[in-house]
Every structure is written in structure tokens, then in C-alpha cells.
Amino acid sequence: MTPERLDAQLQKTLSRGRVAESRPAGCPQLALYLFDPSVLEGPLSHDEAQAVVAEPAYWSFCWASGQVLARWILENPQSVSGRTVLDFGAGSGIVAIAAAKAGAREVIACDIDLAALDAVAANAELNGVRVTLCEDWSKRPDDLDVITAADVLYDPENRPLLAQFRSSAPRVLLADSRVRNLNDDRYALQTVIEARTWPDLNEFEEFNQVRIYLAGESS
Structure with missing residues (x-):
């Protein structure tokens, strides 16, 4: 399984979406491919916001x-x-x-x-x-x-x-x-x-x- 496949999943609802490898502050022992917030330079368009709300990619955040x-x-x-x-x-x-x-x-x-x-x-x-x-x-x-x-x-x-x-x-x-x-x-x-x-x-x-x-x- 490649991170590019995860990018493709994110881009179904957010065209700018991609993942990046990071270590959550609450459990730095593990590395994860998670949503890359650097893609959000500037506000979401109305259509992007609607798509994200309709089908949120919960898996791309570490709660x-x-x-x-x-x-x-x-x-x-x-x-x-x-x-x-x-x-x-x-x-x-x-x-x-x-x-x-x-x-x-x-x-x-x-x-x-x-x-x-x-x-x-x-x-x-x-x-x-x-x-x-x-x-x-x-x-x-x-x-x-x-x-x-x-x-x-x-x-x-x-x-x-x-x-x-x-x-x-x-x-x-x-x-x-x-x-x-x-x-x-x-x-x-x-x-x-x-x-x-x-x-x-x-x-x-x-x-x-x-x-x-x-x-x-x-x-």
C-alpha cells in the first residue's frame, strides 16, 4: 500500500489533499501517513468545503x-x-x-x-x-x-x-x-x-x- 493511494482517496473530496508522514505528539513512538495541512494555504472554496463535510476523511487525522x-x-x-x-x-x-x-x-x-x-x-x-x-x-x-x-x-x-x-x-x-x-x-x-x-x-x-x-x- 502506497501513500499515493491515500492521496487519491483524499482527492475524491479535496482536490488539493495529500498525506505526509508524521509522528502524532500524543504517541510519537509511531509514524503515520496523515493529512498534510500545508495544502490548505488559503481558504477552502465553497465546493471543497461542502465535499469535505459530506464525506470527511476521518482516517487522515489521528484523534x-x-x-x-x-x-x-x-x-x-x-x-x-x-x-x-x-x-x-x-x-x-x-x-x-x-x-x-x-x-x-x-x-x-x-x-x-x-x-x-x-x-x-x-x-x-x-x-x-x-x-x-x-x-x-x-x-x-x-x-x-x-x-x-x-x-x-x-x-x-x-x-x-x-x-x-x-x-x-x-x-x-x-x-x-x-x-x-x-x-x-x-x-x-x-x-x-x-x-x-x-x-x-x-x-x-x-x-x-x-x-x-x-x-x-x-x-
Whole structure:
């Protein structure tokens, strides 16, 4: 997978779009192909802005929760080492890549956006790890040990995922900056860490506070 293919994906909605290799400030251990903000010299045209809003390339940014969870996994490799891990809503792939770097037996990146899976493949290759791609959560393996997910609860309709994760693996690692209270006591708060989306989107400060939760076995 080449960065040029990712450029082509971006250019479907932003003709000036391209990716560049960078290291997110919240997890500088990993390199990723992400949106290159230098292309935005001057304002977007009306048509460009409409296209970007209609089909945002979420995978081309590394969101705060993904950075924090990836770094936490790298610093706590025992959380995934030797286990089969599925990263739900993989986006750029940073969490899946961190799990692979931390010694997971197999890592599966799951995302319904095929462009995101292209990004995962390119970023995994960039970091010298292997990640299996999955475009359908309903087709996940039955023998998962750990599920990871970062910032997937932004839509209230996604709340049932909390129970689905718990029923699909004995351990769940969840990072979220959007929801202050999960209202699910099976998820134990581990820590709160500040981070910013990379490249920085100047989001509200409240979205820079990332909470990491653990459900299930702790060792």
C-alpha cells in the first residue's frame, strides 16, 4: 500500500489533499501517513468545503483518544501481549499498530470505511507490523481476547457497543474524549490524559481530555 493511494482517496473530496508522514505528539513512538495541512494555504472554496463535510476523511487525522490509547498500550504491553486483538473503528490504525508493536499474537483492524483500511495497511507497513483488515464487525472472529476502541461513542446510538464489546471478548480497552460518564460500571476508569488531534483541529478543550477504561480481566 502506497501513500499515493491515500492521496487519491483524499482527492475524491479535496482536490488539493495529500498525506505526509508524521509522528502524532500524543504517541510519537509511531509514524503515520496523515493529512498534510500545508495544502490548505488559503481558504477552502465553497465546493471543497461542502465535499469535505459530506464525506470527511476521518482516517487522515489521528484523534486524541487514539493517540492516548496507543501510547498506553505501548507502555503497558502486558495488556495485549500474546493475545488476539480487534481494534474497532480503526481509523488511521494507530491503536492496532500499537497492539502489534506491543506483542499481540494477531491484530485485526475493523472499520466500515474502506479508505480507512487502506490507511491502516499503509501505516502498518510504515511501522513494520502486520495487521489483518476487517470491514464488517459482524464477521469478527469468535476467539477474540481483547477489543480496543477509541472515540466510537460520539453518537448516542453507538452506546449498545459497550455491551457488545463485553460479550465479544474477555477484555475491553476503551478510550473516549466525548462522553463524561459511560453509565456502565463494568468499565473501570484507568486514567485521564490530555492530548490533541493530529494535525490539530483546534477542538474544544473538553475534547482533549481522554479517559481510558478497562472492562474485564485486568492482567
